[in-house]
Amino acid sequence: MGLKIWRRCFAVASIVLVLPMMLRSIWMVVDHESDLLLQALDRRAAAPYHHPKASLPESMPESAVCLMIMDDNHFLVEWVAYHYHVWNLRSLVVLNDEKSINSPREVLDRWKGLIDIVYWEDKDFGFVPGEIYTLNHGPLARTGLKLRVYQERQALFYGKCVRYLYEHAPAADWAMLIDTDEFVALPETKANTDEVNPLFYEPGGLARHFESLAKTKESKGVCLKLHRREYGSIESSPADVQRRVPPGWNGTDFFTTRWRYVSSHKRRRLAGKSIVLLNHTKWSLDDYPTVTHTLGHEYKEGCLVQNDFRVYQYTGSKEQFLSKTQDTRSSTYRVQQFELRKGNETDSTVVDHSRDWLSGFVALMGPDQAKILLKDAGSTTVWHDVNEEPKNILEWMFGIHPILTWGHVDPPQPEIATAEAIEEAPPQATAPAEPTSETTTPPPSPPMKTEVTPDPFEMERSQEHPKHAVFYNVFVSPTEKDITIPSGIVLEQLQQIGESYAASAGGLHVYYNTVGNSILLEGSVADSIKAKCNELGLTCVHLAHYREGFEELTLQKVHEFCTAYPDRQVIYLHNKGSYTQEIKRDRWRRHMTRAVTDKLCLDHMDECTTCGLLFQPIFTFFFPGNFFISQCSYVSRLIAPNEFEAKSDVMLTSRPKELMGVIYPETKVTRGEKRWAMEHWIGSHPSMVPCHLSTHPSILQWMKSDTGLQFQFMNAAKLPLISRWLKNDVSKMRGILNDPASRKREAGLLGGLLWKWHSFYQEIPPEDSWIWNYFPDGKEWHQLIEAHPNVSEALQVAWQEGPPSQQWLKMVKASG
Incomplete structure (x- = not known):
């Protein structure tokens, strides 16, 4: 009887203690949701970069x-x-x-x-x-x-x-x-x-x-x-x-x-x-x-x-x-x-x-x-303009002009010219039109305007300079009529650079290419860029203007600079969001720009080869968004960007059929084909030691607010491989990592990476590399490579030791 009374007393006491806590938690959730909306509406009135999307709660599906x-x-x-x-x-x-x-x-x-x-x-x-x-x-x-x-x-x-x-x-x-x-x-x-x-x-x-x-x-x-x-x-x-x-x-x-x-x-x-x-x-x-x-x-x-x-x-x-x-x-x-x-x-x-x-x-x-x-x-x-050319189906994701993605376009070689004498493209020979009363003279084709600064790195040899230099790729659509937003992005990024730790010592050199709209070459936007650079004390050098092109143009200059000055560091960024504007992209761009010019990255470059907002180790080694700061001694070891896409195609074509990308479906983006090869470029060498400032594995966390998460410098290997990376199916990834046969055949894991490095550079990671400890089976792969220095042979041995499992075959079939 005494035990029953004790149990009842204990139950009543538990309810008395726990119930208020539960009600308080529920009220805090409801109250927090209301606060989110009210705070968002308040931010809308005060936000320096007003956008209606900023008014939404940050956790909105x-x-x-x-x-x-x-x-x-x-x-x-x-x-x-x-x-x-x-x-x-x-x-x-x-x-x-x-x-x-x-x-x-x-x-x-x-x-x-x-x-x-x-x-x-x-x-x-x-x-x-x-x-x-x-x-x-x-x-x-x-x-x-x-x-x-x-x-x-x-x-x-x-x-x-x-x-x-x-x-x-x-x-x-x-x-x-x-x-x-x-x-x-x-x-x-x-x-x-x-x-x-x-x-x-x-x-x-x-x-x-x-x-x-x-x-x-x-x-x-x-x-x-x-x-x-x-x-x-x-x-x-x-x-x-x-x-x-x-x-x-x-x-x-x-x-x-x-x-x-x-x-x-x-x-x-x-x-x-x-x-x-x-x-x-x-x-x-x-x-x-x-x-x-x-x-x-x-x-x-x-x-x-x-x-x-x-x-x-x-x-x-x-x-x-x-x-x-x-x-x-x-x-x-x-x-x-x-x-x-x-x-x-x-x-x-x-x-x-x-x-x-x-x-x-x-x-x-x-x-x-x-x-x-x-x-x-x-x-x-009735609305008109029904025959307007459609946008490319992937432009929203990468913010590039459709002419750059409807098939590969070799970047044009710039012609050295002066502002006073820019040659026009010679007219093409055409058959004369039959004279009629309606015949009109067609408008002349726009000239190919390319302005290059001869020997742009000359001042690097004759002036005192910071240890790092900035390379900036600026794109504005040739068909853009209202350039208010694209030009605003450029000026905003220059402002961020000029006020950053990277420019605090003075004399920071900013090398930039312009691509697309001719107003970047001559006109109000070009004048605004020069004025902003002068205002911020930046030494800005306009490398060239191209009527068409993409990031390869500026990354090639990054590689040339690092080859000439291997003791320096380079910061690379671009005006992401200039073609497709949205608040998520704006926030992401600001955080990436802030990261690569921040003290945490710049002062810790002796601990890594490359640093950025967030490093992702799968489906390839890359920084989502492609903003980074890197040691020139590392960049100079990479394949030149103007050769990388072709060599990437060879690597993919010759890749053994046993290697498949299943954790992430194989697309042009994940394989690094065409324009997307440049997203894979900076992480393509096995000697890479990445660092970043993000404590969370998903880039979506940086799209939710202008404040973002707090920066924290860390070796990228501290984020577990099994993480909720962007669009990552964690359960599928866990299934593959728990199956030895699947791990050896997944192109995004060590077997596929070894093949990629061997194809690109005929190298593997150094013996003390973080890679061997970070990826599963690292020690086994290292021992196998030591026994079989030929990577192709080592892969065949690994596959013969462990035939494909039913789980792997099922996943491959499901992935198409």
């Missing part, structure tokens, strides 16, 4: 969308703003139908710097009209030819787009497969309220809500299927339409405030739409089709039904619905469809819960910017 569009600008204006606000839409892949009369670019260009938008054509995802794909079965086989071609094109686009987002949109948590007339919101059961709904009013409200619910189901499937409902065209009273609409705005301009009646699902049953979880651990990059058909959007692995959200499809007015004059379906069919979809009050339900997004959006962006972004919402006005 992000959405991506694969979007096909044809003459839908009347939907698009509101659609983008809505999903940007409530779903935190930050990555968008757009396929505009070639038959479109109006172009979405005027609408989407307003969002430059806010959303990463890339444009595709049919060729970008391998669609050829007239070909019969493996998708040609089931419902597709029973449709008309034109409609079937459209549906096959859509299915193929979705599959390729999701694959692209998985590989190249590191911050996106999921991809929505929806159309411009479809808005993702809450189900009808949570539809109506007389109070402001915070899930719609607050930035990213639905994104955070979805993330919390998706985590409970994502372990069973890679995607979630949402039921779809349809808004008809039943008009409401002006008071209902205008309810909680911000002052000065007209509710009839917006689908989400004008249309309030949802048709009964019994009247028209609609197939669901999918949200693909890009960060799902079971993801595998299989060949297309990953989506079998638009009529259901089913994924191979199967989609779990998510009843906590709905996709609402808006019909709009008759004018809006019939505005697609190039629709593959006949005009008679579309008129019939409108009559079917417009609905009536007897079989419809009022669903009026999403209207608060508009007030929240206007409050977040400010009335002036909101008016710019929401201009012509609901209008069927």
